[in-house]
Amino acid sequence: MSVTLLEKYLPPQSLPYLKDWFGSHRIHIKITRGRSTKLGDYRKMQDGSHQITLNSTLQPHLFFFVLSHELAHLIAFDRFAGRITAHGTEWKKIFGEMLQDSISVYAEDLQPIIFRFSQSPKASFMASPELVRYFHIEDYEDESSYVDDLGLQDRFIYRKKTYIIEQKLKKNYICVELETGKKYIFKPLARVQKIS
Numbered sequence: 001m002s003v004t005l006l007e008k009y010l011p012p013q014s015l016p017y018l019k020d021w022f023g024s025h026r027i028h029i030k031i032t033r034g035r036s037t038k039l040g041d042y043r044k045m046q047d048g049s050h051q052i053t054l055n056s057t058l059q060p061h062l063f064f065f066v067l068s069h070e071l072a073h074l075i076a077f078d079r080f081a082g083r084i085t086a087h088g089t090e091w092k093k094i095f096g097e098m099l100q101d102s103i104s105v106y107a108e109d110l111q112p113i114i115f116r117f118s119q120s121p122k123a124s125f126m127a128s129p130e131l132v133r134y135f136h137i138e139d140y141e142d143e144s145s146y147v148d149d150l151g152l153q154d155r156f157i158y159r160k161k162t163y164i165i166e167q168k169l170k171k172n173y174i175c176v177e178l179e180t181g182k183k184y185i186f187k188p189l190a191r192v193q194k195i196s
């Protein structure tokens with residue numbers, strides 16, 4: 001999907017930034033319709049292309065913000081070739097810079113909130129009460145953690161089963177399904193629901 005096809009979801013003046021960030025990457029953008037409660041998602045595909053999923057019901061500034069978050073994953077993984085964690089320092093730095101570079105895209109009353117967020121970007125939107133308030137996104141679930149975002153002994157739900165992270169291998173994680181005690185290998189970017 002070309003970036004210009006996204007225009008109707010985006011705030012004015014955001015395209016030049018996106019064209020710059022998209023660069024020459026092969027990116028499939030999937031727009032979810034209906035009442036999805038997920039904001040967005042990034043995946044690297046086996047053929048080396050990238051897939052970003054975005055929720056079509058987001059208002060334009062939020063859509064742009066979530067797209068920036070997901071593109072920061074792409075740029076960080078691309079630049080550091082898999083040696084980093086999903087929402088680690090490299091991602092935070094890149095996302096923070098993207099937010100500051102494009103701050104003029106955001107509404108005037110939103111800019112200070114975005115700026116504060118950019119100084120130490122959080123993996124989760126819900127970690128910023130002022131953003132949640134601004135966009136009235138209390139209804140969105142923030143269920144999607146990466147296994148990579150969790151620590152040893154953390155519990156999570158994946159396809160209705162509960163696991164605990166037992167060990168980190170070089171890249172992947174060994175997780176134990178609690179009910180059966182069986183061990184499974186999870187990739188760092190598997191999407192799971194963290195149990196707090």
Ligand SMILES: [Zn+2]
Nearest residue numbers: 069073087123
């Ligand atoms: Zn993320």
